[in-house]
Amino acid sequence: MPRAATTSDAFNAVAEPRRRAILSYLALGERPVGDLVAALGLEQPSVSKHLRVLRDVGLVHVRRDGRRMLYRTNAEAIRPLHEWSSQFERFWRHQLRRVKERAERKSSAEPSRIGSQAKEET
Amino acid sequence: MPRAATTSDAFNAVAEPRRRAILSYLALGERPVGDLVAALGLEQPSVSKHLRVLRDVGLVHVRRDGRRMLYRTNAEAIRPLHEWSSQFERFWRHQLRRVKERAERKSSAEPSRIGSQAKEET
DNA sequence: TTGACATATTCCCATGCGGGCATGTATTAT
């Protein structure tokens, strides 16, 4: 089996930097394809293809407005990503604490003390 | 240009479900490759290859212990993912609110209607 | 209708993937 299709889930769809850019841009409101082409400096067919992928995964919604197509980001579809990565939040918080503690030990040994930001919970 | 390399960044590396599983598993502590093979039910070469990708992107750290290699997740490398997706947090919060409001309006207005999705919100 | 405009789809191509399997390398045990 080759690599999973980009349309298989949000993780694969979002792996493309340009698709992430599109999502950020379309999060602010409905925009036609032409705006994306202008804003991101990509070829129109390229943008349409990326939008197709994003649509297939439900990351964007479309609506026709005359001869234009208005796209907007469906933030809800990004949640799985956010929740998955949240799983590790506590770990990097711990790492931060460790780094800070080490810095404090060091500065308490040395005469010159600098800013000692205390908190950051467990 | 083909699809970006899986080793190009955390987004691409994490697009693989098995690699996500590996990261979750290795977040709890250092584990040798054999444990992963047993826990995830994958072929050993497959696990090694996935670990190779994760290493190249800095998502895991390794340490040799005799003939074993102990891997652990580097949560810090997952932060970019979390922060990117956080950008959309406010939007799905708003959507939730809208959904709730609509549900409330609906239940107070209509006694009991079914499948009457009017049109698509603002 | 014809034409302009906005967007979507198709075709061709080079590339990097993940699986399977075999083999290579490092370390400990005998």
Next chain:
DNA sequence: ATAATACATGCCCGCATGGGAATATGTCAA
């Protein structure tokens, strides 16, 4: 030194991909 253990790497394969260029579809205007 040899064998066994624990991983890593190499090779072959089918295949989805993203870019480019051309073309198709759909909608409005004259």
